Amino acid sequence: MATGNETKVHLAREHALELLQQMILIRRFEEKCAELYSAEKIRGFLHLYIGEEANAVGVMQALGPDDAIVATYREHGHALARGLPAGEIMAEMFGKASGSSRGRGGSMHIFDARHRFYGGNAIVGGGLPLAVGLALADKMQGNNRVTCCFFGEGAAAEGEFHEALNLASLWDLPVLFICENNGYAMGTALERSESNPDISQHAAAYSIASEAVDGMNVVEVEAAARRAVDAIRAGKGPWFLENKTYRFRAHSMFDAELYRDKAEVEKWKKIGPVIRFSEWLLETGMIHQTDIDSIEREVAQTIDDAVAFAEQAPWEPVEDLTRDVMTPPAREEVRP
Amino acid sequence: MSKTRTLTYRDAIREALREAMQRDDRVFLMGEDVGRYGGAYACSKGLLEEFGEARIRDAPLSESGFTGAGIGAALGGMRPIVEIMTVNFSLLALDQIVNTAATLRHMSGGQFSVPIVIRMATGAGRQLAAQHSHSLECWFAHVPGLRVVAPATVADARGMLWTALQDPDPVIIFEHATLYNEEGEIAAEGEFSCDLDKAAISRSGRDVSLITYSGSLSKTLDAAQRLAEDGIDCEVIDLRSLRPLDDATIMKSVNKTTRAVIVDEGWRSGSLAGEISARIVEQAFYSLDAPIERVCSEEVPIPYPSHLEKAATPQVESIVAAVRKTLRT
Numbered sequence: 001m002a003t004g005n006e007t008k009v010h011l012a013r014e015h016a017l018e019l020l021q022q023m024i025l026i027r028r029f030e031e032k033c034a035e036l037y038s039a040e041k042i043r044g045f046l047h048l049y050i051g052e053e054a055n056a057v058g059v060m061q062a063l064g065p066d067d068a069i070v071a072t073y074r075e076h077g078h079a080l081a082r083g084l085p086a087g088e089i090m091a092e093m094f095g096k097a098s099g100s101s102r103g104r105g106g107s108m109h110i111f112d113a114r115h116r117f118y119g120g121n122a123i124v125g126g127g128l129p130l131a132v133g134l135a136l137a138d139k140m141q142g143n144n145r146v147t148c149c150f151f152g153e154g155a156a157a158e159g160e161f162h163e164a165l166n167l168a169s170l171w172d173l174p175v176l177f178i179c180e181n182n183g184y185a186m187g188t189a190l191e192r193s194e195s196n197p198d199i200s201q202h203a204a205a206y207s208i209a210s211e212a213v214d215g216m217n218v219v220e221v222e223a224a225a226r227r228a229v230d231a232i233r234a235g236k237g238p239w240f241l242e243n244k245t246y247r248f249r250a251h252s253m254f255d256a257e258l259y260r261d262k263a264e265v266e267k268w269k270k271i272g273p274v275i276r277f278s279e280w281l282l283e284t285g286m287i288h289q290t291d292i293d294s295i296e297r298e299v300a301q302t303i304d305d306a307v308a309f310a311e312q313a314p315w316e317p318v319e320d321l322t323r324d325v326m327t328p329p330a331r332e333e334v335r336p
Numbered sequence: 337m338s339k340t341r342t343l344t345y346r347d348a349i350r351e352a353l354r355e356a357m358q359r360d361d362r363v364f365l366m367g368e369d370v371g372r373y374g375g376a377y378a379c380s381k382g383l384l385e386e387f388g389e390a391r392i393r394d395a396p397l398s399e400s401g402f403t404g405a406g407i408g409a410a411l412g413g414m415r416p417i418v419e420i421m422t423v424n425f426s427l428l429a430l431d432q433i434v435n436t437a438a439t440l441r442h443m444s445g446g447q448f449s450v451p452i453v454i455r456m457a458t459g460a461g462r463q464l465a466a467q468h469s470h471s472l473e474c475w476f477a478h479v480p481g482l483r484v485v486a487p488a489t490v491a492d493a494r495g496m497l498w499t500a501l502q503d504p505d506p507v508i509i510f511e512h513a514t515l516y517n518e519e520g521e522i523a524a525e526g527e528f529s530c531d532l533d534k535a536a537i538s539r540s541g542r543d544v545s546l547i548t549y550s551g552s553l554s555k556t557l558d559a560a561q562r563l564a565e566d567g568i569d570c571e572v573i574d575l576r577s578l579r580p581l582d583d584a585t586i587m588k589s590v591n592k593t594t595r596a597v598i599v600d601e602g603w604r605s606g607s608l609a610g611e612i613s614a615r616i617v618e619q620a621f622y623s624l625d626a627p628i629e630r631v632c633s634e635e636v637p638i639p640y641p642s643h644l645e646k647a648a649t650p651q652v653e654s655i656v657a658a659v660r661k662t663l664r665t
């Protein structure tokens with residue numbers, strides 16, 4: 001296990017199994033989602049994270065329960081890695097009342113106050129200013145907490161990205177920016193959308209410390225996130241990681257993938273985060289095939305339970321249509 | 337009878353885009369994923385191969401930037417068609433549209449016009465939840481300096497673009513996201529461009545005027561059909577233009593039927609339906625035999641689950657009920 005500001009994560013068997021388990025959970029959960037989408041249980045847009053699991057899993061290791069997460073519409077993996085109950089996430093995707101957001105948001109809008117999980121934002125770039133504000137609130141209230149903001153490289157072209165980076169740096173705020181650079185914003189390759197495709201340099205332009213990370217390697221992601229979080233907690237202001245990764249699936253279930261080669265996808269799949277990590281662990285003898293088998297069994301059970309939970313969950317009655325638009329007046333504000 | 341053919345709303349838009357590019361080399365299409373991806377709603381699929389990257393211009397995620405660039409290019413002598421994926425995302429470009437495109441002509445004392453066309457999808461019905469489903473047409477229709485149209489039929493999807501491109505001022509075209517797969521019949525060939533100003537009588541009738549636009553037209557026509565089975569004869573008006581509104585067609589109809597129901601997917605408060613009903617009261621008050629009815633979206637961000645999304649937006653049943661109310665049947 002990593003501690004302090006060490007660069008290397010000392011990988012204990014227990015921790016390795018934990019990382020592997022979380023990545024496999026995300027992978028299988030989303031494979032199930034794709035299936036349930038075909039079965040029309042899940043509707044609307046569904047953006048899968050398959051191929052990118054090492055990022056959410058690696059980064060979450062560095063965060064504590066008091067830290068906050070801001071994510072995008074491609075956030076099932078982040079929600080699972082953050083520890084949100086799989087059943088509630090699945091119920092959300094079904095649109096059921098027991099879902100993380102009462103079913104109101106669906107796949108793109110998972111929220112959970114208990115886990116300080118602030119969504120689930122489907123406006124590209126929209127989460128960055130929000131993260132800056134959460135961090136500002138912490139700073140103003142003297143909380144030693146980190147706000148971790150995930151977004152894709154496509155967001156780097158939006159004005160909100162630049163405005164947010166500038167504010168975070170100017171005001172010295174405890175934000176961990178994680179750019180999950182999967183190479184494409186829908187069908188637009190990074191080189192076709194950025195005059196300078198080196199995203200971490202954008203952070204440098206705002207005097208924010210940054211690092212480019214192999215986002216297919218969970219151990220490397222965890223190590224980098226720990227370094228970043230340690231620095232932020234030590235009061236060194238915001239930090240920026242560019243995680244180079246790849247999505248194996250289409251952008252959403254509507255995407256015909258006209259913009260990239262099948263061969264390119266296959267090439268990345270060979271260095272996928274799950275396969276690479278598990279093969280490495282097997283080779284080093286740290287784990288055995290039986291460990292993987294038991295993870296798979298456990299994960300399958302978790303997913304079966306999640307689907308059963310979602311199936312049995314109630315639909316919200318139509319009479320409640322306009323609830324939760326405004327905060328009911330009866331609720332008194334509690335000040336700490 | 338002249339020859340006709342069937343095509344989808346999406347194909348009609350693509351055909352109109354292609355025609356515009358062929359007819360005027362100042363025309364270019366710019367937006368996110370209009371090229372390689374083929375358009376978020378596949379409207380521009382195949383056009384990149386035909387016209388090349390300069391004229392089918394993929395823009396980075398930067399709505400304010402490329403919409404503003406479109407405005408500048410229009411000033412500079414081009415005829416840009418800017419595509420914004422959905423009206424929800426257009427909010428990032430609202431500054432450029434409202435503060436620049438809509439004002440330049442006036443602020444410059446008539447020196448500079450902005451001949452830009454901005455297309456975007458709008459509306460609910462596909463379970464895309466609260467950041468992809470809103471109907472904010474009325475925000476744009478509020479603004480002097482803009483012209484706002486909403487093709488509800490395949491013929492208008494085919495015809496409005498070219499007319500919009502001839503307009504010296506900014507034109508916003510709203511395409512309802514549920515319409516792209518709808519089929520309709522249009523002439524096999526010839527000139528497709530059509531006027532942008534006049535509302536259309538989609539169905540004529542004597543008893544009640546149903547005034548609507550965009551994605552709600554087909555629901556309204558279905559409601560009229562259902563009511564016809566009970567002997568209620570509805571007139572259905574497709575507004576087509578949301579700014580300016582065709583008051584003459586609306587008043588003529590209301591003066592005839594003496595009853596009005598407005599169907600509008602926007603939220604009721606501050607809605608286009610509110611504006612239309614005010615105009616009816618101002619201009620045709622003494623013709624009315626019943627209070628005006630409005631069928632609008634409920635005052636809630638559009639929820640994800642199908643049953644709640646349906647309950648939040650106008651449906652055939654709610655339109656039928658509103659018509660019956662004006663007739664007290």
Ligand SMILES: Cc1ncc(C[n+]2csc(CCOP(=O)(O)OP(=O)(O)O)c2C)c(N)n1
Pocket residue numbers: 074122123124125151152153154155156182184185186251368397399421425428
């Ligand atoms: C403001 C805004 N513009 C456009 C879109 C449509 N859209 C959704 S995802 C996406 C691509 C985003 O790419 P990236 O930020 O790299 O994240 P990824 O999807 O690759 O995870 C686009 C264009 C949107 N949701 N919000």
